[in-house]
């Protein structure tokens with residue numbers, strides 16, 4: 001039974017009025033949905049979720065995702081009422097410089113915000129990742145326990161825009177397939193977006209679609225009677241029902257009136273994203289029994305009441321801790337593992353586990369597969385897979401089962417609920433969003449692969465990973481026209497440039513198998529943002545110790561291969577597969593009397609993090625004869641080759657042919673490098 005009294009009603013109305021006042025005060029923002037979703041958000045925060053406002057990162061908490069990110073006030077007002085650290089002044093500072101209440105909720109910026117949202121669809125899609133993480137960690141640490149400290153729910157508030165966006169459909173399809181019973185989504189079907197009535201562009205039966213995905217669906221219609229009635233008992237019962245369905249994710253379609261009870265602007269696109277205006281705010285306050293002459297009015301008894309959540313939260317955490325302590329006492333090894341994961345540390349001996357490659361030739365994607373499998377035993381937190389390209393991306397942990405309900409086992413893959421091999425199907429965008437959710441919800445290290453060209457299909461999620469500082473690892477293979485016969489649709493040209501343009505994304509394109517080992521180590525050590533491993537389809541010669549004695553210099557982003565000259569005449573700077581070409585050109589140029597240093601530059605970002613002295617030692621300012629070699633656009637290289645230098649690059653789309661023919665035709669050859677170099681003044 002839902003316990004609800006007049007003070008709860010008053011607190012909900014206070015949230016509405018605060019939302020209207022906050023937007024009015026700054027002059028812009030999104031008041032409508034925050035007003036009409038206030039009851040649902042209050043119900044979740046105060047009556048449903050297990051959490052502790054004094055310790056918003058408590059491991060056992062339920063997670064809350066505001067997928068409808070523009071309605072940030074829906075969350076901020078609850079963080080204020082519940083005592084998570086936001087105060088009235090923070091609401092007064094909405095959307096202003098330096099405030100804790102930016103336009104959209106930002107992870108890491110405001111306590112109680114689990115994920116940055118705003119790009120519609122992303123929160124809902126990442127919620128699937130949160131639920132993946134919950135199940136994976138439960139299976140890893142406390143499998144089979146029906147009353148586990150690792151059990152919790154993920155609750156989502158989503159909007160029409162969220163369910164319209166394709167990425168949420170991809171993720172919902174996976175959530176249904178995975179039978180994620182711990183995921184509960186309240187979909188606010190207010191049928192209003194910026195262009196007013198959604199009927200103009202959106203008429204499908206959303207519940208039927210989600211049922212087809214394998215979800216449990218319900219509808220709570222607050223508009224069904226003659227008058228609008230915010231029936232919280234009905235919503236509460238629907239949530240309870242959703243929680244009891246343990247083998248399906250749940251969608252509760254909640255029919256609301258946006259902006260209720262604003263007398264003139266409710267149920268219009270106008271109240272979605274603009275201030276109400278003074279008259280409408282006054283009229284709304286009068287309807288709700290607030291003083292129209294006062295702004296940001298919060299009755300002390302209302303705040304006293306809502307902040308009782310602090311006490312309840314503390315009690316909940318204490319009882320959770322008991323359960324957790326019992327688990328910890330009876331599982332000392334797992335408890336130690338959890339401690340390590342929560343500290344963000346790698347095992348001490350991790351370097352010794354990395355494979356070393358001595359000779360021959362091997363594609364960096366294949367080397368990456370060997371690295372993953374070498375690391376697998378030491379890093380139980382490492383799990384991942386591919387968007388249906390596992391065989392091409394070399395992303396499968398051979399000793400592990402697949403993450404899926406066991407009834408989804410196939411001839412090729414044995415599935416278990418806690419498996420480590422992820423299968424995303426052909427859903428790259430959701431793959432990126434799910435990785436974000438996994439990394440944000442828990443303490444494991446997810447990775448995911450596809451072809452580099454399809455990083456485009458993941459890009460919105462990658463950008464958010466970088467913005468949030470999520471340590472996802474991308475395994476992007478088939479990294480140039482050298483993938484060959486599949487032709488220009490599959491051949492990345494502008495991708496390295498576009499990816500390097502994303503702040504806080506570390507892009508690493510290793511030159512051979514040993515650099516690939518080090519690249520994985522760099523990715524694992526990077527806990528403050530995503531890392532992209534950019535790998536070849538084609539074999540590359542392994543640089544032996546005599547050629548490249550210190551591949552661990554990869555961690556500096558760029559380094560001189562081998563001894564190098566103290567005062568070289570010129571520099572050949574290359575990444576990935578083109579380093580071998582640079583070495584070939586160097587030999588020919590040195591035979592002609594030039595002193596050449598070859599720079600392997602696997603990562604611009606790692607290099608830029610070095611001090612000036614190191615950078616100068618690799619790229620001495622006095623040496624202006626410089627040629628870059630990379631099978632992609634020259635655009636990012638201008639900074640490193642300077643106005644006196646030149647680039648061997650590709651400025652057009654590729655073509656379908658063998659890779660040897662393509663490199664010849666596109667001029668990615670030692671001869672082309674020599675010609676460019678000799679053309680320099």
Ligand SMILES: Cc1ncc(C[n+]2csc(CCOP(=O)(O)OP(=O)(O)O)c2C)c(N)n1
Pocket residue numbers: 033068070071118119120121159160161162165188190191192193194258272
């Ligand atoms: C991917 C994406 N595209 C466009 C926008 C810009 N935008 C912000 S709110 C909005 C309308 C959202 O309508 P709805 O989801 O129904 O939210 P509600 O009106 O219920 O608040 C749009 C298009 C966005 N935030 N994200």
